[in-house]
Amino acid sequence: MHVTLPDGKQLDLPQGATALDAARAIGPRLAQDALAATANGDLVDLMSPLPDGASITLITKKNPAEAAPLFRHSLGHVMSQAVGEFYQAKGYGPETIKRGVGPAIENGWYQDFDLPEALREEDLPEIERLMRDILSRGLDFSRREVSKDEALAQFPHDPYKAELIRELPDGEAITLYQQGDYVDLCRGPHFPNTGKLPAAFKLMSTSGAYWRGSEKNPILQRIYGVAFATQKELDEYLERLEEAKRRDHRKLGRELELFTIDPMVGKGLPLWLPNGTVLREELSRFLREQQFQRGYQGVVTPNIGNLDLFRTSGHYPYYAESQFNPIDVDDEQYMLKPMNCPFHVRIYASKPRSYRDLPVRLAEFGTVYRYEMSGELNGLTRVRGFTQDDAHIFARPDQLKKEFLDVLDLTVLVLKTFGMEDVRFRVGVRDPESDKYVGDPAQWDRAEAQIMEAVEEVGLPYTVEPGDAAFYGPKLDFVVKDVLGREWQLGTIQVDYNLPERFDISYTGEDGQDHRPVMIHRAPFGSLERFVGILIEHYGGDFPLWLAPRQVMIIPIADRHIPYAETLANEFKAAGMRAEVDDSANRMNAKVRTAELSKIPVMLIVGDQEEARREVSVRERTPEGHRERKGVDFSALLAELQERVRTRA
Known part of the structure; x- marks a missing residue:
């Protein structure tokens, strides 16, 4: 067999050769420094046979970050070995420790355990110490292919391993990896030796997790770890985590009195408090202004609808598992609406339409309901009732590109307004192997091509994600990176030939015949709840003046200055701005401190x-700290602040 090196040179090797064999054939120094390899672009370890004819690149200790998934997965095995040693030191036999899955994930790994007694958070430092000890032993990782019977015999005490082994197809290679006396069922790949693993790791937390994600199965204990190639990267990551805790929208939402979730009301059903309602209304006002300028018409639809509406659209039964159960009303069935689009289709169909009427742009801040698993609920970012900034455009085919580009322009404007300019664009297309998609494949091809043509026309880079389309059409998603470097999928634009077909809607063309419109679904925010949750963390609660629920706090130095402060507050209110007076008995410095903790953008001391x-x-x-000015003319300041609010600076 042979492999091809990055410089194009071919290396002849014996059949079944590994990446380590390739490194040895090049030189002993490379074999010593090698950590992993890529074969035809895929990460592989040094122990696995290479495919004949593969193009390979060897990864060495000079660039260990390129093998991050491997060293994270290997550290997961080291942790699993350390957990075993921890319990054996307490007198438990190895057969009492059973293990679920343990994959590498972004920034680290996790491993699930069925343990003789629960591991506590305060035990994690000792597990870390044992891990570092295992690294110092310099144990080689070895790989062994076995039969199904041999694999079962290796784990006679472990029902989780046995279940996984029995489900493997006959004839599929089963591999065991071993370091020291620790053996695990694993596909790999792994680092060659524990001594070559980076020491920049930390065990973060432990939690419960259902075996294979099913509530019908036992709850296992899951331990999370993170790891990086260097200590500097680990320190930076941990600092970002601390900053994320400080910015957590659930914490700030409580401190700034933006929203609450009350168990008596129900899980995943946020209650907007007065401050949060102001924030929500400012966002809605901003988008409504933009929509008005672009020819959208507002509509309002009910929160429930006849089940036949959603059967026709395809939302039921395609997404039955993520929807609330139907409600029996008289002799009919109704459902909490999971989507606004079927209602907008029926509004379009409420009267005859001519080609001259199109495009019809219908917009609604419509509240929808989805059944989310209770374990997946998370503050405002994952809820069961939320309001979408939804709109649906009904256009002639010749109008589609122009309308799509206008929506693209609107969504980019929205994101830029909030300082979210680190955006990547993702085109979700259908998976030809899946049966979840409805409609004519030729229409799908046309819709997918039209999205890509529009994005290319404005010069935006994009990736294509097969299987990421909605069941009725392909889409363009906006994936935004926040100030902490985390990615969020926010706005979306979808092209849909199928719902007009399913609902049999039409318009009269210039030729007097009926023609089918094409739909664009769009939501620049996605949902107000999720967008606000992300905005809270993006800004850390320090909202720009136009968006801040509490814009101005006027602080009188003494009680005799309260009437003057109230006069100024009334002038702010008359100008459409939100101003308050702190007339408490606190001293001035305490009042300033209170306003600071409330993250009020402007404080005026009189x-x-x-x-x-x-x-x-x-x-x-300010983002840089504080800006102080003394002796500022009030009328000039009011005009300045009004202009900043007007321009949403």
């Missing part, structure tokens, strides 16, 4: 001198 001259002393929160 005393004798300010009142006499109709001035204010200004203290503003």
Whole structure:
């Protein structure tokens, strides 16, 4: 057999040769430094046979980050060995420790265990110590192919391994990996030796997880770890985690009195408090203004609908598992609406349409309901009732590109307004092997091509994701990176030839014949709940002036200055701005501190001198810290702040 090196040179090797054999054939120094390899672009370890004719690249200790999935997976095995040693030191036999799955994940790994007694968070440092000890032993990882019977015999005490082994297809290679006296069922790949693994790792937490994700199965204990090629990367990651905790929208939502979730109301059903309602309304006002300028018409639809509506659209039964059960009303069945689009289709169909009427752009902040598993609910970012900034455009085929580009322009504008300019574009297309998609394949091909043509026309880079389309049409998703470097899928635009077909809607063409419109589904925010949750963390609660629920706090130095402060507050309100007076008995510094904790953008301090001259002393929160100005003319300041709100600076 032979393999091809990056410089194009071919290397002749014996049949079944591994990447380590390839490294040895090149030189002993490379064999010593090698950690892993790629074969035809896929990461492989040094122990696995290479495919004949593969193009390979060897990864060495000079660039260990390229093998991050391998060293994270190998550290998972080291942790699993350490957990075994931890319990054996407590007197438990190895047969009392049973193991579920343990994959590498982004930034680290996890491993599931069925343990003789629960592992506590305070035990994690000792497990880490044992892991470092295993690294210092310099244990080689070895790989062995076995039969199904041999694999079962290796784990006679472990029902989880036995279940996985029995489900493997006959004839499929079964591999065991071993370091020291620890053996595990694993496909690999792995690092060659524990001594070559990076020591920049940390065990983060432990939690419960159902075996194979099913509530019908036992709950196992899951331990999470993170690892990086260098200590510097690990330290930076841990600092980002701490910053994420400080910015957690659930914590800030409580502190800033934005929203609450009350168990008496129900899981996943947020209640918007007055401050959060202001935030929500400002977002809605901003988008409504943009929509008005672009020719959208507002509509309102009910929160429930006849089940036949969703049968026709395909949402039921295609997404039956993620929807609430139907409700019996008289002799009919109704359902909490999971989507707004079927209602908008029926509004379109409420009267005859001519080619001159199109495009018809219907917009609604419509509340929808989805059944999410209770374990997946998370503050505002994963809820059961949420409001979409939904709109549906009914267009002639010749209008589609222009309408799509206008929606693309609107969505980019929305994201830029909130400082979310690190965006990647993802085109979700159907998976030809899946049966979840409805409609004519030729229409799918046309819709997918039209999305890609539109994105290319404006010069945006994009990736194509097979299987990521909606059941009725392909889509363009906007994946945004926040200030912490986390990615969120926010806005979406979908092209749909199928719902017009399923509902048999039409327009009268210039030729007097009926023609089928094409639909565009779009939601720049996605949902108000999720968008607000992400915005809270993106800004860390420090909202720009136009968006802040509490914009201005006026702080009188003494009680005699309260009437002047109230006069200024009333002028702010008359100008459409939100201003309050802190007339509490607290001292001025305490009032400033309270306003700071509430993250109010502008604080105005007024005393004798300010009142006499109709001035204010200004203290503003800025991304860089604070900006202070003394003796500022109030009328000039009011005009300045009004302009910043008007332009949404």
